[in-house]
Amino acid sequence: MEKLKVQIIEQLNLEDMEPSDIENEEPLFGDGLGLDSIDALELIVLLEKEYGIKVEDPKEGKKIFESVKTLAEYIESRKN
Amino acid sequence: MDIYINGLGNISPQNTISSDNFLTDINEVNEKYMQVVQPVYKEYISPKALRRMSKIVRMGVVSAQIAMKEAGIDMPDAINTGTGMGCQADTEKFLKSMLDNNESMLNPSAFIQSTHNTIGGSIALGLGCNNYNMAYVHRTFSYESALLDSMMLIEEGQGNNILVGGFDEITEESYQIRARINLFKNSACNNLNVLNDNQPGALAGEGAVFSVVSNDKTENSYCKIKGIDMFFNPDNQEEIDTRINDFISRYNLSANDIDLVIVGKNGDKEYDVIYDNVCNAVFPESDIAIYKNLCGEFDTSSAFAVWAGSNIIKRQDIPEVMQHSKKRDGKIRNILIYNQHRNVNHSVILLSEC
Known part of the structure; x- marks a missing residue:
């Protein structure tokens, strides 16, 4: 999960943020980290580039990108 | 206006x-x-x-x-x-x-x-x-x-x-x-x-x-922008001189009314000579200043010259680092900014006191 947080910070250029600043279950979009639609595209690229995972169904996105925890769980499930 | x-x-x-x-x-x-x-x-x-x-x-x-x-x-x-x-x-x-x-x-x-x-x-x-x-x-x-x-x-x-x-x-x-x-x-x-x-x-x-x-003058106003002209690929030095003279006369001014010319000399000797020729032929009595020693050359560097010229008119002070040749002591009323890129794109901007 820590590695994923580092990758998110790097990919989204979240200046001055440390992995410890992102709670595992904190919402990534909206009130939580405050990411937007361009960030969602960046996260899709991150998944493909770093983990070889393609998000095929756009409807899945909302659930996958809910938090770092859901994202990590999704990566694990696709690995298996 | x-x-x-x-x-x-x-x-x-x-x-x-x-x-x-x-x-x-x-x-x-x-x-x-x-x-x-x-x-x-x-x-x-x-x-x-x-x-x-x-x-x-x-x-x-x-x-x-x-x-x-x-x-x-x-x-x-x-x-x-x-x-x-x-x-x-x-x-x-x-x-x-x-x-x-x-x-x-x-x-x-x-x-x-x-x-x-x-x-x-x-x-x-x-x-x-x-x-x-x-x-x-x-x-x-x-x-x-x-x-x-x-x-x-x-x-x-x-x-x-x-x-x-x-x-x-x-x-x-x-x-x-x-x-x-x-x-x-x-x-x-x-x-x-x-x-x-x-x-x-x-x-x-x-x-x-x-x-x-x-179009509103305020307490903060630096100067007036009287006009701009751009010309492309002149045939010879005479055409450049004529074009600049014509531009100035459009505003009922003569070359002698230009107190300061800010030129875009950038250290490229092959093309800096064009500025010298214009200054000698058109503005022999005007002060000459440079600005690219402060910001370097880039495509929109004349914006820096507008910033510098505006401040010079408002403050009535030509910073020493910009002075290229000084011939006058009076008030700075009109400034001409002349920039050219490798003798292809030439532009002039006229600033006046307000």
């Missing part, structure tokens, strides 16, 4: 962010190219907006904010921008990503931010400004075109306070490409001694200058 410069913001290789001092603390560099002194951007832009902005976007947005604050306006009637090369760093990032990833898995941010109108768009988004917004990309006519459009909007009654800016950034890659063909100097050069440097090409630079132009 009189058009005034009511606010200015300048991010340059010099300490120009604050208007308290005017070129009193000069940065001397011995580098291949000059880079801007970057402000603490967080003091101007929210961290959320800042994280996606590359250097040139930050430079543009902040210099626009400074100009608007000085002019005392919250919302411009139009935003006109000029840039020769646009967002080079983001363009390079995107192209490199295409190569590295075999044209797949491309990051959207760099692509979205790589367009020439990114700065104008970012300023408008930040302000919530839905007014006229235009980006001009005409190499070394870019800033002049944006300024001309702004003046025309005011003259046609389509706006009263127009935000107009010129900006370009230098990157290592773009420098290398242009140095290879001798557009820029290949080795380090002292900016304050640039006119004596014997390497071919110009000393490269970068910067962002925004101004608020208006």
Whole structure:
């Protein structure tokens, strides 16, 4: 999960943020980290580039990108 | 109609962010190219907006904010921008990503931010400004075109306070490409001694200058912008001289009425001679000043000259570092800015006291 947080910070250029600043279950979009639609595209690229995972169904996105925890769980499930 | 410069913001290789001092603390560099002194951007832009902005976007947005604050306006009637090369760093990032990833898995941010109108768009988004917004990309006519459009909007009654800016950034890659063909100097050069440097090409630079132009004179007004002219590929020196003389006479002035000529000499001896010829033939009695020893050469560097000329008229002071030849002691009423790029794009801008 820590590695994923580092990758998110790097990919989204979240200046001055440390992995410890992102709670595992904190919402990534909206009130939580405050990411937007361009960030969602960046996260899709991150998944493909770093983990070889393609998000095929756009409807899945909302659930996958809910938090770092859901994202990590999704990566694990696709690995298996 | 009189058009005034009511606010200015300048991010340059010099300490120009604050208007308290005017070129009193000069940065001397011995580098291949000059880079801007970057402000603490967080003091101007929210961290959320800042994280996606590359250097040139930050430079543009902040210099626009400074100009608007000085002019005392919250919302411009139009935003006109000029840039020769646009967002080079983001363009390079995107192209490199295409190569590295075999044209797949491309990051959207760099692509979205790589367009020439990114700065104008970012300023408008930040302000919530839905007014006229235009980006001009005409190499070394870019800033002049944006300024001309702004003046025309005011003259046609389509706006009263127009935000107009010129900006370009230098990157290592773009420098290398242009140095290879001798557009820029290949080795380090002292900016304050640039006119004596014997390497071919110009000393490269970068910067962002925004101004608020208006038909209202205020307590903050720097000067009037009387006019602009651009001409392309003149046949000979005589044509340049005639064109500049004709331009001045359009405003019922003679060459002798021009107290100061600010020329774009950049250390490229092959083309600097054109400025000398114009100064000797047309302006033998005027003071001559230079400015590219302060900001380097870039496509919209004439915006820096407008910033400098406006301050000179307002403060009635030609900074020592700009003085090239001094012949007069009287009041500085009219300044002509003359810039040319390798004898292809020539532009003149006339500033007058207000």
